[in-house]
Amino acid sequence: MSESDLPEGWELVVGLEVHVELATNTKLFCSCPNMFGDEANTNVCPTCLGLPGSLPVVNEQAVHFAMVLGRALGCTVQPSVFARKNYFYPDMPKDYQVSQYDLPTNGEGALELPDGYVVGIERAHIEEDTGKSTHVGGDGRISGADYSLVDYNRAGVPLVEVVSRPNMHTIEHAKAYVSELRDILLATGVSDAKMEEGSMRVDANVSVRPTGSTELRTRCEIKNVNSIRSMGRAIDYEAHRHIDLYNNNDAPRQETRHWDEANGRTRPGRSKEDADDYRYFAEPDLLPLDPTAAEIAAIDEAMPALPQQRRRALAEAAGLVPADVALVVERNQDELALAALAAGAGGAGVVKHLINNLADGAGQLTPEAFAGLVSMETRGDLSSTQAKTVLAELVANGGQPADVAAGLGFEAMDTSELEILVDGLIADNPDEWGRFCEGDKKIQGFFVGQIMKATKGQADGKVVNQLLASRASSS
Amino acid sequence: MSNRISTDEVAHVARLARLQLTQGELERFTEQLGDVLEHAADIEALDLDGVTPMAHPLPLANVARPDTVRPSLDRDEVLSQAPAVEDGRFKVPKILGEEL
Numbered sequence: 094m095s096e097s098d099l100p101e102g103w104e105l106v107v108g109l110e111v112h113v114e115l116a117t118n119t120k121l122f123c124s125c126p127n128m129f130g131d132e133a134n135t136n137v138c139p140t141c142l143g144l145p146g147s148l149p150v151v152n153e154q155a156v157h158f159a160m161v162l163g164r165a166l167g168c169t170v171q172p173s174v175f176a177r178k179n180y181f182y183p184d185m186p187k188d189y190q191v192s193q194y195d196l197p198t199n200g201e202g203a204l205e206l207p208d209g210y211v212v213g214i215e216r217a218h219i220e221e222d223t224g225k226s227t228h229v230g231g232d233g234r235i236s237g238a239d240y241s242l243v244d245y246n247r248a249g250v251p252l253v254e255v256v257s258r259p260n261m262h263t264i265e266h267a268k269a270y271v272s273e274l275r276d277i278l279l280a281t282g283v284s285d286a287k288m289e290e291g292s293m294r295v296d297a298n299v300s301v302r303p304t305g306s307t308e309l310r311t312r313c314e315i316k317n318v319n320s321i322r323s324m325g326r327a328i329d330y331e332a333h334r335h336i337d338l339y340n341n342n343d344a345p346r347q348e349t350r351h352w353d354e355a356n357g358r359t360r361p362g363r364s365k366e367d368a369d370d371y372r373y374f375a376e377p378d379l380l381p382l383d384p385t386a387a388e389i390a391a392i393d394e395a396m397p398a399l400p401q402q403r404r405r406a407l408a409e410a411a412g413l414v415p416a417d418v419a420l421v422v423e424r425n426q427d428e429l430a431l432a433a434l435a436a437g438a439g440g441a442g443v444v445k446h447l448i449n450n451l452a453d454g455a456g457q458l459t460p461e462a463f464a465g466l467v468s469m470e471t472r473g474d475l476s477s478t479q480a481k482t483v484l485a486e487l488v489a490n491g492g493q494p495a496d497v498a499a500g501l502g503f504e505a506m507d508t509s510e511l512e513i514l515v516d517g518l519i520a521d522n523p524d525e526w527g528r529f530c531e532g533d534k535k536i537q538g539f540f541v542g543q544i545m546k547a548t549k550g551q552a553d554g555k556v557v558n559q560l561l562a563s564r565a566s567s568s
Numbered sequence: 569m570s571n572r573i574s575t576d577e578v579a580h581v582a583r584l585a586r587l588q589l590t591q592g593e594l595e596r597f598t599e600q601l602g603d604v605l606e607h608a609a610d611i612e613a614l615d616l617d618g619v620t621p622m623a624h625p626l627p628l629a630n631v632a633r634p635d636t637v638r639p640s641l642d643r644d645e646v647l648s649q650a651p652a653v654e655d656g657r658f659k660v661p662k663i664l665g666e667e668l
Contacts, residue, residue: 124638154635
């Protein structure tokens with residue numbers, strides 16, 4: 094069963110909140126190092142420990158990164174104000190988190206997925222990360238723990254929270270969104286975006302509704318998904334849980350739930366407090382941010398090529414559509430592809446080999462050799478099997494495709510030799526040939542297989558098929 | 569006395585702030601908060617179109633610091649201030665409010 098299959102009559106509704114740790118040297122409001130994996134509580138100071146009398150000063154690089162990310166997502170960068178979000182939790186020593194509320198740095202934007210689907214971005218605001226708690230005793234979960242241990246190295250690390258609109262309706266789109274956002278973060282250098290280290294954390298707001306309806310039903314926020322794959326599983330589980338509840342005349346209640354990877358299920362966490370319960374108010378210790386138009390223009394000017402633009406550029410050069418080349422761009426092989434195309438190779442061949450045969454990297458392969466190889470294959474000098482073998486050799490040891498092909502004994506087979514083989518085969522198998530001529534597609538494989546056997550796989554399947562077709566039409 | 573806020577609402581806000589109020593305090597704060605809201609209502613009654621909301625009394629924005637690391641505190645000194653410590657970390661009581 095495909096993950097995105099919901100029972101007939103139900104539609105999935107997903108909005109994603111992605112917390113991104115910014116790749117700054119220091120924390121958001123103090124000069125402690127922003128460093129993953131250091132010994133516990135070594136990167137702390139009065140400000141990030143929330144000691145009385147300490148005052149925050151915002152990190153200019155964090156603000157810059159936040160605006161770069163905003164612009165990369167097509168957001169309006171606007172004047173913004175920090176706000177206190179008040180709640181009690183030991184991983185937050187001040188008993189409030191400095192975030193942004195009604196005036197986030199980045200307003201509305203959009204993110205286009207490789208297949209062209211556009212996910213709305215509601216906002217992308219700046220906030221500080223919390224410390225890290227480890228629950229001791231019980232089964233390691235909060236509910237059964239005897240006590241918790243807190244490390245504040247992460248407290249105050251700069252985050253941007255990117256909030257999408259709830260307009261993803263398949264698991265595939267939700268996964269593509271996270272993957273695309275990660276690629277944007279890497280392209281802009283705003284974050285190292287490692288889900289496994291928590292520098293990119295995804296919370297999924299999941300609900301379902303009857304197909305055709307536009308209502309937004311009660312959602313649950315799923316936390317603790319540590320990979321794109323587990324996010325897909327968690328959304329699938331949760332959607333089915335909701336449908337089961339509705340089918341039993343029940344309904345989900347709005348709450349935070351934790352994904353349990355080992356058992357493949359979500360479990361309830363704390364019930365979701367209303368936004369009002371956080372008693373947001375403007376942070377009196379910090380001044381507003383008010384970027385100038387010139388600053389924003391400079392960010393746009395310096396913006397590197399983003400995945401969406403790279404897909405479009407490569408697709409256009411290769412004569413394909415952006416979705417066809419998404420994987421090539423994701424693997425950062427579009428530069429090689431463009432160079433091979435510039436050296437005269439055909440687009441379809443280049444993309445095919447990059448996706449199927451160069452997933453582990455191009456090694457010693459030069460764009461010129463790649464282009465030469467694709468051209469040889471296109472001309473029929475090499476069968477696709479031979480081309481793959483030559484390509485592997487070019488990746489491992491470099492060189493020119495013609496030399497490598499000759500060294501492997503892959504001489505282009507003279508079509509006349511093939512014709513003799515085909516005619517002999519037809520003569521030896523009159524019954525099978527009769528079926529072929531009557532249009533029995535299944536028998537085609539028999540003829541191609543026999544020719545491949547006779548040529549030890551050297552024949553080009555395409556050429557063989559063409560020969561068979563031409564013999565059939567003239568017999 | 570203003571009826572802009574009820575004792576129930578004040579009790580709710582007090583609970584969120586982890587404040588334990590006596591019945592007398594609850595009534596007194598309800599009245600005081602009502603007065604504050606009354607004052608806000610007076611301001612709200614003015615014609616404030618074209619007045620930009622003020623996020624901060626100081627006429628300043630974009631006060632930032634460079635992204636340069638400065639030394640953190642000594643860990644032993646930091647942890648010596650805590651009531652309980654284990655394994656280089658702050659030991660805190662069981663976290664409530666997350667029960668199933």
